[in-house]
Amino acid sequence: MAVGAIHDLTDGNRDGTPDNIDVHIAMSVIGLLLIALGTGGIKPCVSAFGGDQFEENQDKQRSRFFSIFYLSINAGSLLSTIITPILRGQECGIHTKRECYALAFGVPAALMVVALVVFIIGSSMYKKVSPQGNIIVKVSKCIAFAVRNRYKNRSKSIPKREHWMDWAKEKYDERLIAQIKMVLKVLFLYIPLPMFWALFDQQGSRWTLQATTMDGNFGAMQIQPDQMQTVNPILILILVPIFDAVLYPLIKKCKLNFSPLKKMTVGMFLAAMAFVAAALVQLQIDETLPIFPSSNQIQLKVINLGDSAMNVTYNPPIDGANGHIMNLKASDYQTIENPISVVFSYGDKNETFSLNGLSDKTRYTYIVKNEQTIRAELARDISAKPEKGKNAIRFVNNLQEYITIKVPENDEVYLMPFAVSNYTNVTLGIKQFVVTNATGAVYSTESIKFGFGSSYTIIIKKCANNNLNIEYIEDIKANTVHMALQIPQYFLITAGEVVFSVTGLEFSYSQAPSNMKAVLQAGWLLTVAFGNIIVLIVAGASTLSEQWAEYVLFAALLVAVCIIFAVMAYFYTYVDPAEIEAQFDEEEKKKHPKEIEAMGLEKGNGPYSQTKM
Template sequence: MKLILVLRDTAFFTSRGRGEKKQPGCFGYPLSIFFIVINEFCERFSYYGMRAVLVLYFKYFLHWDDNLATVIYHTFVAICYLTPILGAIIADSWLGKFKTIVYLSIVYTVGQVVMAVSAIHDLTDGNRDGTPDTLEVHVALSVIGLLLIALGTGGIKPCVAAFGGDQFEENQDKQRSQFFSIFYLSINAGSLLSTIITPILRGQECGIHSQQKCYPLAFGVPAALMVVALVVFIVGSSMYKKVSPQGNIIVKVSKCIGFAIRNRYRNRSKSIPKREHWLDWAKEKYDERLIAQIKMVLKVLFLYIPLPMFWALFDQQGSRWTLQATTMDGNFGAIQIQPDQMQTVNPILIIVLVPIFDAAVYPLIRKCKLDFTPLKRMTVGMFLAAMAFVAAALVQIEIDKTLPTFPSSNEFQLKVINLGTKDLNVTYVANTADSALIPPFKANEYHTLEQSSSVTFAYGTNTPQPFPLQDLAEQTRYTCVVKDDGTAIQANVFEDISAKPDQGSNAIRFVNGMQEPINVTLNAVSLGQLMPLQISNYTMQKLGIKEIEVFTASGKTWKVESIKFGFGSSYTIIIKEGNTELQVEYVEDIQPNTIHMALQIPQYFLITAGEVVFSVTGLEFSYSQAPSNMKSVLQAGWLLTVAVGNIIVLIVAGASHISQQWAEYVLFAALLVAVCIIFAVMAYFYTYVDPAEIEAQFDEEEKKKNAKEIEAMGVQNGDGPYSQTKM
């Protein structure tokens, strides 16, 4: 969700001081707003760019598991949506919007710089092996950076758009409205570009002593854009109209509600007549207009209670859905999509769907004479989001079918490669005996064994020779390389990769099936010398065809092109000597990702369509039902629902203990459907009001009251229409 939607009606409560000098303009607009629009574009680029790669930074750099990465991600987002209340209070009560934006932008910028520094793996890489000696420093810096960013981005959120609205004159309603459209476009442009660019930057390799994914660059560019945002905003300082703090309406509303509760509690035992509404207990201190306005706001805030569940699903695009994309195939032919780049589907669809709904869908519904009220639209939006998670669950089920099954507790897995010239007979002895016949230079599938199991090897009719398995660790995969030298069977065991390769990389290694030592190079990466019957370390390779080069001890040089590697596979490549050229055999240890990322598009379409009819409609409904001076109260309430939604994710992810990801998706979908039904019932009993009409009634009553007071004062002074002058 792009939060400018919350601020679209800021013009309704923008105030203008009297006697201010006219500011320089351009094309009928105050020149100052161009600095504000550029500032917002850079700030949104900074925020969404950093957030796009955040969950992958947690998983692949800090090495947190999926659940912890999800918890920290949603904790950060929740804080980002809690701090706007603090920013609004500071701006309206003490510092004013301009100073609040400047001071908190400085905090924001420092946070982004700290995040960029935290991602430098050479920072604590004393061994120069590409791995930080201690992650505590990186974790501490990351937490500090995220807290500063949350305070900065949340604190300025309620101020920037309102400050832009302050720049217009009272007779510039059209320009002000167009400004908010441009402002909203700048947010989506910043979000879209950053979500495309920062994953590309992350995909680069950088480092002083060793090369790794370039998270410092992925965080550093957003930090640089935040510096630009701050500088641009300050440069326009002399052109801004700066409205002095007028007192925060949120504080005033809170005090009125608190007084009503206390007053009712104090008089609960006294014989005082009951009042129609519990807020009427505030009449001793607050005027009836304010109380009536708060009643209208509370009616809308009551409808907000079920809304956090929608955001609990919506914001998982940046966590669970991004993690889901890491197990999928991102090859779109001419381009290769990174998992975190799939988030760009949301802003693209927003730009496409908003005008389609406004120009085609809603008019068509009206022509069909269907009573599609705002609350009904919001109900449909919640249902669409639930269906998006059903779609995500179906995709996850298909992904799970392609994922390898790793050994559980008290088990290990063993694969055998036959480097001999005859068929190898392998017998596994566990609770029952099981055997496999492996042709020369081939391998069998992984066989799951318990710790008490044993295995024997035999070539032809020779006597089976036992091989010890006692030293093999549980929950681990192994490859046993076997060969008959004519007198005895030789066997070596090597530990395999026990997880799907990260970020769509391919884990490639080689086994020497020749009679002499060799040196192997893959795509210009040397794997060192390999003795016969030995396996190299893994090298991580990206999508595509690679060149394999082998140098033998006898001076021969062999070259051959590999198969085309996909995403997330693992291969053991057997090197054997042919008559005229190098021969290689591929043993697939982990199959590549075969489920395409394009299958995520339906779930993104459903949740974006849900956002359009839920978020936009919800805001328009909320503001149409609230008094003009209470917009900021509803803004705070709306942001609070987003924060609570992310907290719900934390609770479910931490308490559900669901091992299957598709089941968690179904759980969230079921919860939202249940909440959707509750919201539909609440909406059925809601009565729409016209705040302007109610306020007009108070204005009329106030005019009559003032007129009576003036008339009474005139009679008392002998100046009334019926007074007589004494001579």
């Protein structure tokens, strides 16, 4: 990814686009594939590898390890969320200066190399499980044989067997069959779990989009919408120690049986409540959002740049829409269905302009001026809140000369007389606008303080005495609902994550046979992938137009799944894989005592158990 970004910087055009887009895409795809391959190798194995470092009687220490392990993951996530945007924000490039993605990808790559070196240096300190062939292939063949054998003998008068996997006994070792039963039992319990991740992973998408319509001004600190995601890892760092050192011991002292599956059920319920909280916040936001045009509608606003008042008349007439617009003022947006034309009048002078052919679900502004004839310039407005909480601004040149406008964070804007610029995005705060006219004279002024998510049409009225005189027309109001209202929903889903995810990792390890620890960890991670697929399916199939209703839908689905999981958990019987494997070792020792003694195997350390090192 870093090399691809460097290629863009050295082989780009002056407009910031890469010369060879195919190379850019190829490098990105290769990078993503390598990340996927590496993640597939690390994630299922690292937690199982950590659990392997503890003895069978160290359940408390192993439980604490999984908490610290999850804490470390989120500490890295927090640092990444803070530092990566800073690295990306550095300007670099040859033909044009732009965001430095090469640095944003390159620094993590270098740190991963350092991590790998540290891991290799400490290799001799770790307890390792000896490889014993491809367990996935062995398990798959055993399951396939059991299914075939059961199907082949379905019509014969053979006594029924206690478990369908027992049909594999003719070919496979009973120990392996018992281990597969344990794994299948847990995997069956995993079936409802993707619904939790379907909600959890929307923090980085739906909730961030929600934050773009909110006010991120925290006084001394200005929070951007995507920075609200740091609340989750921050709360993880706070809640994991509290839960581990205070809450769980307190529940245990109260003699309540807060088993792992009960913890996971509570976690799912908390995630559902988080989405109920998000829905309540969304209802507040919706009350402040502008009403944008729907199908078969346009919205039209008129700005009068003439030197006197102007009348506006719509055809067909719109109730309450006709009337006076004073000089350098704007009308409100009028929602029009099946528009035909609009008439602009200055005294006895009038001009008709057709509205046919305008795009539905779009906002427009007519800039009108009274000269020898009535001139009107139609501009297409943005029909949604600006992305990432920025402010969309554009300029109208009401001077009689060509001008250049320097806008902070953007390229210069060139405007002919009576022309409208494209939108540029600016961040929160007061900006310095500098205008240079055709003679080279420079005029400047400070802007109003921009908030989050607003849109303005700025009229350049006059340049005189080194001062720039401008007028602001507010197209979209700034966000007024504060981002702090998202904190309760982040708290609920993070609390749910702590009791669900950390417990799930530990449960997956504790219920897995010694040779299938990573297999169950991989199965656990697979529920995350299916959760993302559920989001795509539900969001695609849903006909809900209101975002709050979609939040409630997801919450209701998770509550339903939570009830199903609670019933499944009630009937689940916890097992001790080490004890079961020790029984097989003992039986093997009784059958072949001399061979076992020669192999130097001890009780509980059979052919399929982990090797002590």
